[in-house]
Amino acid sequence: MVTNTQVIFSKVPSTFPVSGEHITINKSQFDLEAPLAEGEFIVKTLVLSVDPYMRGRMRDASIKSYAPAFILGQPMDGHSVMQVIKSNSVKTKEGDYLYGMGKFEEYTKWNDKTASEQNLVVRNDPKSNGIPVSYYVGVLGMPGLTAHYGLYAIGNIKKGETIYISAASGAVGQLAGQISKAHGLRVVGSAGSAEKVAYLKEIGFDAAFNYKTDDTDAKLTELCPNGVDVYFENVGGKMLEIVLTHMNTFGRIIGCGMISQYNLAKPEKVGNLMNIVSKRLKFEGFIIFDHPEAESQFLKDVTQMILDKKIRYQETHTKGIENTPEALLDVLTGKNFGKQVVDVANV
């Protein structure tokens, strides 16, 4: 028997979730020695990812949305890298790294069917290519794919255009900016601290500003003198309202997320929507879970960029699964810097 620390969804929050109330830690026991039926295997979680979209899953299960609600009283789940420590499945062998929607607990017993439902796939690349395991839930995981797909499939980015990225130092934004720069765009971003703004300039953004201390409207006028052709929308609310007035004719708004709204009991209304008609804008939302077919090209492209040292990727590592609730809250309030991961085991 080993202790199995679990992150439990305990209560539906109405605004910001609170650690110890809406998300709690449970210590259960896990029998590593129990015999495995055919197709069963046990994984140990190495690293897990906390992301803004999880706030949407902390809802009453009767409300439908794109990602299933977390189940009250059960461990949360999310993108993780796990290692197989015991297997009676022909699909995985001891030592394999798996990527997919793991449970937020130290040990999980899967079988081939449940593992397939959670899209667990063997991903042993980091064992040999020197890329940190945590990158596989970030720049090479769901957030990275989100940036890559959003820019190409929705944003239709073109050399010489100007892109503006909100939440630009986040898990998605920082990669979106670097891919856009490599593609020949003028890249402008905003973030919520002087440190984050300095980082954006270091990684090649043409310009960046602090939306908390600067006037967004004035800064966009100054930093995007030819207007905005593509807006990578991560924020929503007042930010969107301002950006609409800076969009160029035939501009595209990549509807990736609206983090400013997720914890409001009453989301903000947005003005200036007539710009969508008068400037012939395309505002298109997407959810990366719909596009698994886009993953292989993305992995190929971005792995190579990392190996060629053309991409930098800022992460905040929280140590210990018991600190997962705080890590998620930091993401929702913007306290983290870059991609927030939780190191569950030493790799």
Add this chain to the structure above:
Amino acid sequence: MVTNTQVIFSKVPSTFPVSGEHITINKSQFDLEAPLAEGEFIVKTLVLSVDPYMRGRMRDASIKSYAPAFILGQPMDGHSVMQVIKSNSVKTKEGDYLYGMGKFEEYTKWNDKTASEQNLVVRNDPKSNGIPVSYYVGVLGMPGLTAHYGLYAIGNIKKGETIYISAASGAVGQLAGQISKAHGLRVVGSAGSAEKVAYLKEIGFDAAFNYKTDDTDAKLTELCPNGVDVYFENVGGKMLEIVLTHMNTFGRIIGCGMISQYNLAKPEKVGNLMNIVSKRLKFEGFIIFDHPEAESQFLKDVTQMILDKKIRYQETHTKGIENTPEALLDVLTGKNFGKQVVDVANV
């Protein structure tokens, strides 16, 4: 000399324009006998079109938008059918009907260059096919092309889907509904009077309601039990906010116009935008002036539907160019029924 009655843009309005203040009537003299230089010709206006987008042209000329501002003190212009009454141009001959952006006056002298700038083209079809001349500024003119292009190029309508059309009895909406129905969609519309709602049902809408007396949210729940796949957006504001909650996953919003907002000093803000991301919606604006290439297929399709009596098209005819200001105001307040035209001459 003949009297040439003109409709003059006199003052920029801040809310609803007022006849006699923002739009005025001028009587000038026109010399029909004066010799014409090479390339010059004189037209008599037969019918002119007043449309919602014209409100956007009644602005200070320093403000850029998709359609040029009207020039203070000058005749307004807009889609018209004109007849050539005298010509020294090889491109037009006496008796030809022309379609394009005519001046809102009884007589105009053009030359080949100015006529080309205003996209005047010879359109003699109504002389022989029995279709009323007024149709060529409505169902076969700019509003008809708007409906056709919006449905196919932006809405990507598919058989079996549900479309909801606001301002459905208007110049664009009534054709959009009938094309959608012919294409195999469930078609639901809203309009602002019992008479208009009855008309929508007569021309084949599966359901229709009065947005002024019915609860839009409840009606959409009742009449679109499988949700809305395509929203033909003519209205904006609160209507858009409600429709967003009825959209299906991967739905399309055809951003054609937002007439509820054009006369507000402070346009309304819109809630529920997070649906664009969570439901992966595409909200795309378009301006039909960008798509002249779409006209020939449209004219072919819709002319045939009219000749086959598969399309009905409601018009309100105002007699006399001097009543143009009231006709435009009626469009902006929804007092008109169907396509509003002004009969300038007897045809």
